[in-house]
Amino acid sequence: MTTQVSTPHVPTPHVSAFRWVPPFAQGHVRDLRVRWALEEAGIPYEATLIGRDDQTSEDYRAWQPFGQVPAYRDGGVEMFESGAIVLYLSRKSTALAPEDEAGRARVTTWVLAALNSIEPHVSGLASTDIFHKGEAWTIERRPQIVEMVVMRLQALSNWLAGKDYLDGRFTAGDLIMATVLRDVPDDILARFPTLEAYRARCLARPAFARALEAQLAPFRQNAPAAA
Structure with missing residues:
Protein backbone atom coordinates (compact mmCIF):
# COMPACT_ATOMS: atom_id res chain seq x y z
CA MET A 1 0.00 0.00 0.00
CA THR A 2 1.25 3.44 -0.94
CA THR A 3 0.59 6.18 1.57
CA GLN A 4 0.21 9.65 0.16
CA VAL A 5 1.37 12.51 2.31
CA SER A 6 -0.78 15.59 1.87
CA THR A 7 0.91 18.97 1.62
CA PRO A 8 -0.69 21.65 3.78
CA HIS A 9 -2.24 24.44 1.77
CA VAL A 10 -0.33 27.68 2.13
CA PRO A 11 -2.54 30.69 1.36
CA THR A 12 -1.26 32.97 -1.36
CA PRO A 13 -0.15 36.32 0.08
CA HIS A 14 -2.27 39.31 -0.90
CA VAL A 15 -0.91 42.83 -1.16
CA SER A 16 -3.15 45.85 -1.52
CA ALA A 17 -2.30 48.32 -4.26
CA PHE A 18 -3.97 51.17 -6.07
CA ARG A 19 -5.91 50.51 -9.25
CA TRP A 20 -4.62 53.79 -10.67
CA VAL A 21 -2.63 56.83 -9.54
CA PRO A 22 -1.58 60.03 -11.35
CA PRO A 23 1.51 59.70 -13.57
CA PHE A 24 3.88 61.46 -11.14
CA ALA A 25 3.26 58.69 -8.56
CA GLN A 26 3.34 55.71 -10.89
CA GLY A 27 6.26 53.45 -10.06
CA HIS A 28 6.68 55.07 -6.65
CA VAL A 29 3.70 53.80 -4.65
CA ARG A 30 4.96 51.88 -1.64
CA ASP A 31 3.39 48.53 -2.47
CA LEU A 32 6.41 48.36 -4.81
CA ARG A 33 8.62 47.61 -1.82
CA VAL A 34 6.52 44.61 -0.81
CA ARG A 35 6.23 43.35 -4.38
CA TRP A 36 10.02 43.59 -4.73
CA ALA A 37 10.61 41.70 -1.50
CA LEU A 38 8.22 38.94 -2.58
CA GLU A 39 9.94 38.71 -5.96
CA GLU A 40 13.38 38.48 -4.32
CA ALA A 41 12.09 35.74 -2.02
CA GLY A 42 10.41 33.87 -4.87
CA ILE A 43 7.03 33.98 -3.13
CA PRO A 44 4.00 34.14 -5.48
CA TYR A 45 1.41 36.72 -4.50
CA GLU A 46 -1.75 38.44 -5.67
CA ALA A 47 -2.51 42.14 -5.68
CA THR A 48 -5.79 43.38 -4.23
CA LEU A 49 -6.47 46.53 -6.23
CA ILE A 50 -8.37 49.34 -4.55
CA GLY A 51 -9.79 52.69 -5.55
CA ARG A 52 -10.76 55.87 -3.76
CA ASP A 53 -14.06 54.44 -2.50
CA ASP A 54 -12.33 51.36 -1.11
CA GLN A 55 -9.92 53.51 0.88
CA THR A 56 -12.71 54.79 3.07
CA SER A 57 -14.69 51.56 3.28
CA GLU A 58 -15.19 49.81 6.61
CA ASP A 59 -13.77 46.55 5.25
CA TYR A 60 -10.55 48.12 4.02
CA ARG A 61 -10.07 50.26 7.13
CA ALA A 62 -10.25 47.02 9.14
CA TRP A 63 -7.19 45.90 7.16
CA GLN A 64 -5.39 49.25 6.81
CA PRO A 65 -6.62 51.79 9.39
CA PHE A 66 -5.40 54.81 7.42
CA GLY A 67 -6.78 53.74 4.05
CA GLN A 68 -3.32 53.66 2.49
CA VAL A 69 -1.35 50.97 0.67
CA PRO A 70 0.17 48.51 1.08
CA ALA A 71 -1.62 46.18 3.42
CA TYR A 72 -0.65 42.52 3.53
CA ARG A 73 -2.19 39.20 4.52
CA ASP A 74 -1.04 35.63 4.01
CA GLY A 75 -3.35 33.51 6.13
CA GLY A 76 -1.04 33.81 9.11
CA VAL A 77 -0.82 37.56 9.57
CA GLU A 78 -2.58 40.73 8.54
CA MET A 79 -0.44 43.84 8.66
CA PHE A 80 0.35 47.17 7.05
CA GLU A 81 3.26 49.61 6.60
CA SER A 82 5.75 48.71 3.88
CA GLY A 83 8.80 48.60 6.16
CA ALA A 84 7.10 46.30 8.65
CA ILE A 85 5.91 43.98 5.88
CA VAL A 86 9.36 43.79 4.28
CA LEU A 87 10.93 43.00 7.65
CA TYR A 88 8.34 40.25 8.18
CA LEU A 89 9.15 38.79 4.77
CA SER A 90 12.88 39.02 5.50
CA ARG A 91 12.39 36.48 8.29
CA LYS A 92 10.96 34.07 5.73
CA SER A 93 13.75 34.19 3.16
CA THR A 94 17.53 34.23 3.24
CA ALA A 95 17.34 36.22 0.00
CA TRP A 110 19.21 49.58 7.92
CA VAL A 111 15.52 49.30 7.11
CA LEU A 112 14.73 51.69 9.95
CA ALA A 113 17.61 53.98 9.01
CA ALA A 114 16.26 54.30 5.49
CA LEU A 115 12.75 55.02 6.74
CA ASN A 116 13.64 57.28 9.67
CA SER A 117 16.99 58.94 8.98
CA ILE A 118 16.75 59.57 5.24
CA GLU A 119 13.23 59.19 3.85
CA PRO A 120 11.55 61.99 5.87
CA HIS A 121 13.98 64.54 4.43
CA VAL A 122 13.70 63.14 0.90
CA SER A 123 9.91 63.08 1.15
CA GLY A 124 9.90 66.64 2.44
CA LEU A 125 11.84 67.76 -0.62
CA ALA A 126 9.57 65.81 -2.97
CA SER A 127 6.49 67.32 -1.34
CA THR A 128 7.93 70.79 -1.73
CA ASP A 129 8.81 70.26 -5.39
CA ILE A 130 5.62 68.45 -6.42
CA PHE A 131 2.81 69.88 -4.33
CA HIS A 132 4.12 73.36 -3.46
CA LYS A 133 6.25 74.22 -6.47
CA GLY A 134 6.18 77.92 -7.20
CA GLU A 135 4.75 78.94 -3.84
CA ALA A 136 6.53 81.88 -2.25
CA TRP A 137 7.50 80.11 0.95
CA THR A 138 9.45 77.42 -0.91
CA ILE A 139 11.99 79.96 -2.15
CA GLU A 140 13.31 80.37 1.39
CA ARG A 141 12.58 76.91 2.74
CA ARG A 142 13.81 74.65 -0.09
CA PRO A 143 17.56 75.36 0.34
CA GLN A 144 17.30 74.29 3.98
CA ILE A 145 15.53 71.06 3.02
CA VAL A 146 18.15 70.35 0.36
CA GLU A 147 20.92 70.98 2.89
CA MET A 148 19.50 68.36 5.23
CA VAL A 149 19.06 65.84 2.41
CA VAL A 150 22.65 66.39 1.32
CA MET A 151 23.92 65.96 4.87
CA ARG A 152 22.16 62.60 5.20
CA LEU A 153 23.31 61.44 1.77
CA GLN A 154 26.89 62.36 2.60
CA ALA A 155 26.77 60.17 5.71
CA LEU A 156 25.32 57.30 3.71
CA SER A 157 27.92 57.75 0.98
CA ASN A 158 30.69 57.65 3.57
CA TRP A 159 29.36 54.34 4.88
CA LEU A 160 29.09 52.80 1.41
CA ALA A 161 32.58 53.81 0.31
CA GLY A 162 34.24 50.65 -1.02
CA LYS A 163 31.10 48.54 -0.48
CA ASP A 164 28.61 47.15 -2.97
CA TYR A 165 25.83 46.94 -0.38
CA LEU A 166 25.08 48.17 3.11
CA ASP A 167 26.01 44.93 4.84
CA GLY A 168 28.19 42.94 2.47
CA ARG A 169 25.45 41.57 0.22
CA PHE A 170 21.99 42.60 -0.90
CA THR A 171 19.36 42.47 1.86
CA ALA A 172 16.01 43.99 2.73
CA GLY A 173 17.93 46.99 4.04
CA ASP A 174 19.24 47.71 0.54
CA LEU A 175 15.77 47.16 -0.91
CA ILE A 176 14.23 49.84 1.27
CA MET A 177 17.18 52.20 0.92
CA ALA A 178 17.13 51.95 -2.87
CA THR A 179 13.44 52.82 -2.99
CA VAL A 180 14.13 55.89 -0.87
CA LEU A 181 17.02 56.95 -3.12
CA ARG A 182 14.76 56.66 -6.18
CA ASP A 183 12.97 59.76 -4.92
CA VAL A 184 16.13 61.85 -4.61
CA PRO A 185 16.32 64.30 -7.54
CA ASP A 186 18.99 63.22 -10.02
CA ASP A 187 20.87 66.51 -9.80
CA ILE A 188 21.29 66.06 -6.06
CA LEU A 189 22.22 62.38 -6.18
CA ALA A 190 24.78 63.21 -8.89
CA ARG A 191 26.86 64.87 -6.17
CA PHE A 192 27.43 61.39 -4.74
CA PRO A 193 28.79 58.99 -7.38
CA THR A 194 28.96 56.19 -4.80
CA LEU A 195 25.22 56.49 -4.18
CA GLU A 196 24.41 56.77 -7.87
CA ALA A 197 26.24 53.52 -8.51
CA TYR A 198 24.65 51.87 -5.48
CA ARG A 199 21.14 52.85 -6.53
CA ALA A 200 21.77 51.63 -10.07
CA ARG A 201 23.17 48.35 -8.75
CA CYS A 202 20.09 47.69 -6.64
CA LEU A 203 17.60 48.70 -9.32
CA ALA A 204 19.31 46.50 -11.92
CA ARG A 205 18.12 43.41 -10.06
CA PRO A 206 15.62 41.35 -12.10
CA ALA A 207 13.28 41.12 -9.10
CA PHE A 208 12.95 44.90 -9.06
CA ALA A 209 12.07 44.98 -12.76
CA ARG A 210 9.35 42.37 -12.22
CA ALA A 211 7.94 44.24 -9.22
CA LEU A 212 7.92 47.55 -11.07
CA GLU A 213 6.12 46.09 -14.07
CA ALA A 214 3.58 44.42 -11.78
CA GLN A 215 2.77 47.81 -10.24
CA LEU A 216 2.63 49.67 -13.54
CA ALA A 217 0.48 47.20 -15.47
CA PRO A 218 -2.81 48.02 -13.68
CA PHE A 219 -2.16 51.74 -14.11
CA ARG A 220 -2.01 51.26 -17.88
CA GLN A 221 -5.09 49.07 -17.87
CA ASN A 222 -7.13 51.46 -15.69
CA ALA A 223 -5.97 54.79 -17.08
CA PRO A 224 -8.80 57.31 -17.34
CA ALA A 225 -10.08 57.91 -20.84
CA ALA A 226 -8.55 60.94 -22.50
CA ALA A 227 -10.74 64.01 -22.26
Whole structure:
Protein backbone atom coordinates (compact mmCIF):
# COMPACT_ATOMS: atom_id res chain seq x y z
CA MET A 1 0.00 0.00 0.00
CA THR A 2 1.25 3.44 -0.94
CA THR A 3 0.59 6.18 1.57
CA GLN A 4 0.21 9.65 0.16
CA VAL A 5 1.37 12.51 2.31
CA SER A 6 -0.78 15.59 1.87
CA THR A 7 0.91 18.97 1.62
CA PRO A 8 -0.69 21.65 3.78
CA HIS A 9 -2.24 24.44 1.77
CA VAL A 10 -0.33 27.68 2.13
CA PRO A 11 -2.54 30.69 1.36
CA THR A 12 -1.26 32.97 -1.36
CA PRO A 13 -0.15 36.32 0.08
CA HIS A 14 -2.27 39.31 -0.90
CA VAL A 15 -0.91 42.83 -1.16
CA SER A 16 -3.15 45.85 -1.52
CA ALA A 17 -2.30 48.32 -4.26
CA PHE A 18 -3.97 51.17 -6.07
CA ARG A 19 -5.91 50.51 -9.25
CA TRP A 20 -4.62 53.79 -10.67
CA VAL A 21 -2.63 56.83 -9.54
CA PRO A 22 -1.58 60.03 -11.35
CA PRO A 23 1.51 59.70 -13.57
CA PHE A 24 3.88 61.46 -11.14
CA ALA A 25 3.26 58.69 -8.56
CA GLN A 26 3.34 55.71 -10.89
CA GLY A 27 6.26 53.45 -10.06
CA HIS A 28 6.68 55.07 -6.65
CA VAL A 29 3.70 53.80 -4.65
CA ARG A 30 4.96 51.88 -1.64
CA ASP A 31 3.39 48.53 -2.47
CA LEU A 32 6.41 48.36 -4.81
CA ARG A 33 8.62 47.61 -1.82
CA VAL A 34 6.52 44.61 -0.81
CA ARG A 35 6.23 43.35 -4.38
CA TRP A 36 10.02 43.59 -4.73
CA ALA A 37 10.61 41.70 -1.50
CA LEU A 38 8.22 38.94 -2.58
CA GLU A 39 9.94 38.71 -5.96
CA GLU A 40 13.38 38.48 -4.32
CA ALA A 41 12.09 35.74 -2.02
CA GLY A 42 10.41 33.87 -4.87
CA ILE A 43 7.03 33.98 -3.13
CA PRO A 44 4.00 34.14 -5.48
CA TYR A 45 1.41 36.72 -4.50
CA GLU A 46 -1.75 38.44 -5.67
CA ALA A 47 -2.51 42.14 -5.68
CA THR A 48 -5.79 43.38 -4.23
CA LEU A 49 -6.47 46.53 -6.23
CA ILE A 50 -8.37 49.34 -4.55
CA GLY A 51 -9.79 52.69 -5.55
CA ARG A 52 -10.76 55.87 -3.76
CA ASP A 53 -14.06 54.44 -2.50
CA ASP A 54 -12.33 51.36 -1.11
CA GLN A 55 -9.92 53.51 0.88
CA THR A 56 -12.71 54.79 3.07
CA SER A 57 -14.69 51.56 3.28
CA GLU A 58 -15.19 49.81 6.61
CA ASP A 59 -13.77 46.55 5.25
CA TYR A 60 -10.55 48.12 4.02
CA ARG A 61 -10.07 50.26 7.13
CA ALA A 62 -10.25 47.02 9.14
CA TRP A 63 -7.19 45.90 7.16
CA GLN A 64 -5.39 49.25 6.81
CA PRO A 65 -6.62 51.79 9.39
CA PHE A 66 -5.40 54.81 7.42
CA GLY A 67 -6.78 53.74 4.05
CA GLN A 68 -3.32 53.66 2.49
CA VAL A 69 -1.35 50.97 0.67
CA PRO A 70 0.17 48.51 1.08
CA ALA A 71 -1.62 46.18 3.42
CA TYR A 72 -0.65 42.52 3.53
CA ARG A 73 -2.19 39.20 4.52
CA ASP A 74 -1.04 35.63 4.01
CA GLY A 75 -3.35 33.51 6.13
CA GLY A 76 -1.04 33.81 9.11
CA VAL A 77 -0.82 37.56 9.57
CA GLU A 78 -2.58 40.73 8.54
CA MET A 79 -0.44 43.84 8.66
CA PHE A 80 0.35 47.17 7.05
CA GLU A 81 3.26 49.61 6.60
CA SER A 82 5.75 48.71 3.88
CA GLY A 83 8.80 48.60 6.16
CA ALA A 84 7.10 46.30 8.65
CA ILE A 85 5.91 43.98 5.88
CA VAL A 86 9.36 43.79 4.28
CA LEU A 87 10.93 43.00 7.65
CA TYR A 88 8.34 40.25 8.18
CA LEU A 89 9.15 38.79 4.77
CA SER A 90 12.88 39.02 5.50
CA ARG A 91 12.39 36.48 8.29
CA LYS A 92 10.96 34.07 5.73
CA SER A 93 13.75 34.19 3.16
CA THR A 94 17.53 34.23 3.24
CA ALA A 95 17.34 36.22 0.00
CA LEU A 96 16.35 39.17 2.17
CA ALA A 97 18.31 38.65 5.39
CA PRO A 98 20.93 36.34 6.91
CA GLU A 99 19.78 33.51 9.16
CA ASP A 100 21.81 34.56 12.18
CA GLU A 101 20.36 36.90 14.78
CA ALA A 102 23.13 39.46 14.44
CA GLY A 103 22.63 39.62 10.68
CA ARG A 104 18.87 40.03 11.01
CA ALA A 105 19.45 42.80 13.55
CA ARG A 106 21.67 44.67 11.10
CA VAL A 107 19.02 44.35 8.39
CA THR A 108 16.41 45.77 10.76
CA THR A 109 18.75 48.63 11.57
CA TRP A 110 19.21 49.58 7.92
CA VAL A 111 15.52 49.30 7.11
CA LEU A 112 14.73 51.69 9.95
CA ALA A 113 17.61 53.98 9.01
CA ALA A 114 16.26 54.30 5.49
CA LEU A 115 12.75 55.02 6.74
CA ASN A 116 13.64 57.28 9.67
CA SER A 117 16.99 58.94 8.98
CA ILE A 118 16.75 59.57 5.24
CA GLU A 119 13.23 59.19 3.85
CA PRO A 120 11.55 61.99 5.87
CA HIS A 121 13.98 64.54 4.43
CA VAL A 122 13.70 63.14 0.90
CA SER A 123 9.91 63.08 1.15
CA GLY A 124 9.90 66.64 2.44
CA LEU A 125 11.84 67.76 -0.62
CA ALA A 126 9.57 65.81 -2.97
CA SER A 127 6.49 67.32 -1.34
CA THR A 128 7.93 70.79 -1.73
CA ASP A 129 8.81 70.26 -5.39
CA ILE A 130 5.62 68.45 -6.42
CA PHE A 131 2.81 69.88 -4.33
CA HIS A 132 4.12 73.36 -3.46
CA LYS A 133 6.25 74.22 -6.47
CA GLY A 134 6.18 77.92 -7.20
CA GLU A 135 4.75 78.94 -3.84
CA ALA A 136 6.53 81.88 -2.25
CA TRP A 137 7.50 80.11 0.95
CA THR A 138 9.45 77.42 -0.91
CA ILE A 139 11.99 79.96 -2.15
CA GLU A 140 13.31 80.37 1.39
CA ARG A 141 12.58 76.91 2.74
CA ARG A 142 13.81 74.65 -0.09
CA PRO A 143 17.56 75.36 0.34
CA GLN A 144 17.30 74.29 3.98
CA ILE A 145 15.53 71.06 3.02
CA VAL A 146 18.15 70.35 0.36
CA GLU A 147 20.92 70.98 2.89
CA MET A 148 19.50 68.36 5.23
CA VAL A 149 19.06 65.84 2.41
CA VAL A 150 22.65 66.39 1.32
CA MET A 151 23.92 65.96 4.87
CA ARG A 152 22.16 62.60 5.20
CA LEU A 153 23.31 61.44 1.77
CA GLN A 154 26.89 62.36 2.60
CA ALA A 155 26.77 60.17 5.71
CA LEU A 156 25.32 57.30 3.71
CA SER A 157 27.92 57.75 0.98
CA ASN A 158 30.69 57.65 3.57
CA TRP A 159 29.36 54.34 4.88
CA LEU A 160 29.09 52.80 1.41
CA ALA A 161 32.58 53.81 0.31
CA GLY A 162 34.24 50.65 -1.02
CA LYS A 163 31.10 48.54 -0.48
CA ASP A 164 28.61 47.15 -2.97
CA TYR A 165 25.83 46.94 -0.38
CA LEU A 166 25.08 48.17 3.11
CA ASP A 167 26.01 44.93 4.84
CA GLY A 168 28.19 42.94 2.47
CA ARG A 169 25.45 41.57 0.22
CA PHE A 170 21.99 42.60 -0.90
CA THR A 171 19.36 42.47 1.86
CA ALA A 172 16.01 43.99 2.73
CA GLY A 173 17.93 46.99 4.04
CA ASP A 174 19.24 47.71 0.54
CA LEU A 175 15.77 47.16 -0.91
CA ILE A 176 14.23 49.84 1.27
CA MET A 177 17.18 52.20 0.92
CA ALA A 178 17.13 51.95 -2.87
CA THR A 179 13.44 52.82 -2.99
CA VAL A 180 14.13 55.89 -0.87
CA LEU A 181 17.02 56.95 -3.12
CA ARG A 182 14.76 56.66 -6.18
CA ASP A 183 12.97 59.76 -4.92
CA VAL A 184 16.13 61.85 -4.61
CA PRO A 185 16.32 64.30 -7.54
CA ASP A 186 18.99 63.22 -10.02
CA ASP A 187 20.87 66.51 -9.80
CA ILE A 188 21.29 66.06 -6.06
CA LEU A 189 22.22 62.38 -6.18
CA ALA A 190 24.78 63.21 -8.89
CA ARG A 191 26.86 64.87 -6.17
CA PHE A 192 27.43 61.39 -4.74
CA PRO A 193 28.79 58.99 -7.38
CA THR A 194 28.96 56.19 -4.80
CA LEU A 195 25.22 56.49 -4.18
CA GLU A 196 24.41 56.77 -7.87
CA ALA A 197 26.24 53.52 -8.51
CA TYR A 198 24.65 51.87 -5.48
CA ARG A 199 21.14 52.85 -6.53
CA ALA A 200 21.77 51.63 -10.07
CA ARG A 201 23.17 48.35 -8.75
CA CYS A 202 20.09 47.69 -6.64
CA LEU A 203 17.60 48.70 -9.32
CA ALA A 204 19.31 46.50 -11.92
CA ARG A 205 18.12 43.41 -10.06
CA PRO A 206 15.62 41.35 -12.10
CA ALA A 207 13.28 41.12 -9.10
CA PHE A 208 12.95 44.90 -9.06
CA ALA A 209 12.07 44.98 -12.76
CA ARG A 210 9.35 42.37 -12.22
CA ALA A 211 7.94 44.24 -9.22
CA LEU A 212 7.92 47.55 -11.07
CA GLU A 213 6.12 46.09 -14.07
CA ALA A 214 3.58 44.42 -11.78
CA GLN A 215 2.77 47.81 -10.24
CA LEU A 216 2.63 49.67 -13.54
CA ALA A 217 0.48 47.20 -15.47
CA PRO A 218 -2.81 48.02 -13.68
CA PHE A 219 -2.16 51.74 -14.11
CA ARG A 220 -2.01 51.26 -17.88
CA GLN A 221 -5.09 49.07 -17.87
CA ASN A 222 -7.13 51.46 -15.69
CA ALA A 223 -5.97 54.79 -17.08
CA PRO A 224 -8.80 57.31 -17.34
CA ALA A 225 -10.08 57.91 -20.84
CA ALA A 226 -8.55 60.94 -22.50
CA ALA A 227 -10.74 64.01 -22.26
